[in-house]
Amino acid sequence: MADEQAKEQQSLLSEKALAEATSDPAARIEALRREIEHNSYLYYAKDAPAISDAAFDSLMHELRALEAAHPELIDPSSPTQRVGGYVGDQFAPIQHERRMYSLDDAMGAEELDEWLDRVREFFGSIPELVCELKIDGSSVAFTYENGRLMRAATRGDGTTGEDITVNVRTVKDVPLRLRADADDGIRDTGVPIELRGECYMPKASFEALNASAEANGKQPFANPRNAAAGSLRQKDPQITAHRDLSTFVYAVGDERKLAVETQWDLLQWLGRAGFHVNPDIALVHSAEEVHEFCRKSLERRDALPYDIDGVVVKVNSFAQQEAMGYTARAPRWAIAFKFPPEEKTTLLRDITVQVGRTGKLTPVAEMDPVLVAGSTVARATLHNEDEVRRKDVRVGDTVIVRKAGDVIPEVLGPVESLRPADAVPWNMPAVCPSCGSPVVREEGEADYRCISIDCPAQALERLLHWASRGAMDIDGMGEEVVRRLVESGRVSDVADYYTLDEVELAQLDMGRTNKEGEPIRLGHTVAKKLVAAIDESRTRPFARPLFGLGMRHVGKTMAETLARAFPSMEALMAASEEELAAVDGVGPKIAHSTYLFLRTPDNVQVIERLAKHGVRLADDVEAAAADALPQTLEGLTFVLTGSLVQSGMTRDEAGAALKARGAKVSGSVSKKTSYVVAGEAAGSKYDKAVALGVPVLDEPALLAILETGEVPEVAGE
Ligand SMILES: [Zn+2]
Known part of the structure; x- marks a missing residue:
């Protein structure tokens, strides 16, 4: 729109505003909200803005001013309230309306044909199918009631997710209120309805985010999917608001709540209701058309502004979907065709x-x-x-x-x-x-191996391990700071952490210079937080420092086992090798290495200095109970294969950590396996997982699970 026109419209609006605001502010506020929502919809969901940015800003400005003058009329669904307009229990568990299933994968054209054959066999011929792009993002479930966004949750384990409402509200193409056009499709607007989709970060925004992370010396995200998931899990919704996130919505938890009979009609209705619906969809009637859609999507993959990792094909009719039903882990009426490596x-x-x-x-x-x-x-x-x-x-x-x-x-x-x-x-x-x-x-x-005890690289890794979240959890003690502390010679073992003070840390030279050529120092604000975090770590349950010491074969779970049997360093050091080996789950190998570690003079010296500097190396029973992990992986079975080079964990350690969260760990892959974790040089178990369609996780995904207790989506919609 030309500037002239925009100006005209602005002045028009403000004149009208003056007249109406004085007579009926509530009506004016409602009219402004609808107008802003409509223009957001055209801009974000339809990619077809109808007014200039300046005119849009002017509408927002007037709405803010009116709401400020009439605070009693502020509503959490107002476009002014995307950030901070809602107080909820962030990250609390939320049960999904119905299970959010993962889809079975088809790796390659042959497996796609196998699925098409099963569908043909079931119905006697190929029924109507809908093809959609498989967006490589993070699944979100949105709950609306009376047309308003009430809750948003992560997929979680498919049954229960985490409350991310405050974060999702900041994503601009998510309607806080449904459009009036939505009403015709909802059977009862007063009943909560769960809609589902994918939240993603466009490739260009991902690259910009990583460029700025690198410029600020921060760790970049591995891919747009992780960036989207990480942004949604920010404690501070302001940060989420500044990340450029978008959504595509394509599913409903319980289709009986809608007056639509097919997936195709659902997509049309979602568009009318104000959601961002991916335009690359097709209603097809033959296997050839499905293959054609997959082939074209693969060709276009690089040109799309967002990541896709395949194509989802669904039986169109909800009644036919019900007829085909579900296996234990996935619907029979849908398949995810995964692009080849x-x-x-x-x-x-x-x-x-x-x-x-x-x-x-x-x-x-x-x-x-x-x-x-x-x-x-x-x-x-x-x-x-x-x-x-x-x-x-x-x-x-x-x-x-x-x-x-x-x-x-x-x-x-x-x-x-x-x-x-x-x-x-x-x-x-x-x-x-x-x-x-x-x-x-x-x-x-x-x-x-380097077997030198004075190796700085090993020291760095040991120091980082001590400060890591699973061990002493010293917030802010990251690689850059620890590296500088080691290089400056100030810290060489974990006991040295507890001799640092704020004044000294604030002066720490970060090895970089600012524009004026002066060295950048850590600074007082960060130093103060760091000292507080170090201090806080002094009273962790005994299993944590025990794990943090990095004894060979003693992972997190083994440390917990040892701490239960010997609840203080004193008791542990007094134990004989036989007494250690007698503990359930320990055995002679671990007993031997633990016994030796605790009798190596250098190690004893570090332990004594830790105690001297006020690190509590003993348990009180309460603290130990508080440290027990939530059993979020209950009901899932994992199989581990290959070596975990990134973390250096053994498969036993990784297995024990999964078990500590309630998972089962099995030695062989079957249809019942929930996930296969494939490390480096994964062998036949990996092949079998692919053959059986069992989702495969890489090591970063495993580490994310151990950190958050939540399984990221691998085959999920
Ligand atoms: Zn070395």
Whole structure:
């Protein structure tokens, strides 16, 4: 719209406003709200704005002014109240109206045909089907009552999610009130109705967010899906409001509450009701048309402004859906066609070596960043020296990187024809890149290790482990701060944390300079918080420091087992190896390594200094009970395969941590398996999971589960 017209409209509105506001402010406020809602709908859901931004701002301005003058007329559904207009119990559990099922996956055209055959067999011919893009975001359930958004929840385990209403209200294409057009489709507007969709972050916004995170020295998000999920889980809804999130809504919890009979009509109604509905949908009648839709979607994938990881195909008629019914884990009337893993080529700039907490050396491919299957990939583990040799990747090579949606990226190998003439085979360095000590490869082991006790890289990992959320949970003690503390020589073991004070921390040189060339320091605000966090960690239940010490074979659950049997460091150190081995679940191997650890003079010294600086190394019974984890994974069965290189956990440790949240852990994959966690070099269990359609999680997903207790969506709609 031309500026002239916009101005005209503005002045028109304000004249009318003056006249009406004085006579009937309530009516004027309602008219303004409807007008703003309508224009938001055109702008965000229809991508067809009808008025200029200036005119829109003017409407908002008038509404704010009127509401300020008449606070009794403020309503939580007003467009002015997206942020802060609602007080709810953030992250409290919310039960879904009906279970939010995951969909079965079809990996490839053949499996898609198998599903189409089953549908054809059931109905005698192919019924009407609806094809939709599978948005790679975070599922949200929205509950409306009397046309107003009352609640929004994450998918959670499918039955119970978390209350994220305050966050979702800030997402601008989510209607706080349904449009008047919605009424014809709802059987009883007074009955709560749950609508479902996907919240996502557009690719461009994701890139901008990561660029700014990197500029501020923060950890970037791995992909837009994680960015969307992370934004929805912000404690402060202001942060969510500043993230550019959008939604596509496509489902209803209980279709009987709507006067629509088909998925296609549901999508039309959702559009009329004011929701953002993805325009790339198709009503089809044959297997050929389904394949055509999938093929075209795959072609268009890169050109779309948001990530998709496949196509969802549903039987159109709700009555026919009911007739086909459900398996134990998914509807029979729908399938998620997953795009094949993507392969891209990029330049291998370097192979660096990472030193883990236990001294294990891992070669890592450092590549030019490349977008593969929705994630930017710049690094990938090469596992060990044998693996680098087997693949024969060399610095300077153009390499092929492969990634499927949920699985960690993998370097497949070099494009040999593009190899520079001077590229040489890679060798593990003879000395530790961190401390320069000779590295050791024990017989029968694939890994090289640095066994120096003074290795700074190991010290860094140990210090980070102590401060991590599962251990002492020292908020703010992240990699950058710890690295500076280690490099400055101020902190070399975990007891040193407890000798830091605010004045000293505030002066910590962060190793960067500002525009004037002066060194950036940590500063008083951060230092004060950090000292408070360190102080708070002094009184954690005994299992936490025990885990934090990073003894070999002693993960979180083992630490809890030991702390139950020996509720103080004094008691634990007094125990003989036999007494340790006699504890249920401990056994001779762990007893031996624990016994040795507690008798190594360096370790004893650290423990004594911790005690001296007021770290409580004993339990009171109450604190231990408070530390018990909620059993959020009850009813789920996990199978672990491959090695967990990122965390350095053994599969036993990971299994124990899952069990601590109520999950079952099994040794073999079957149809009953809920999830397979595939680490590096996952083998036949991974293949079997894919064959059976069991969702596969990568290690970051596992770590997210252990941290939040919630399973991220892998196959979910
Ligand atoms: Zn070293």
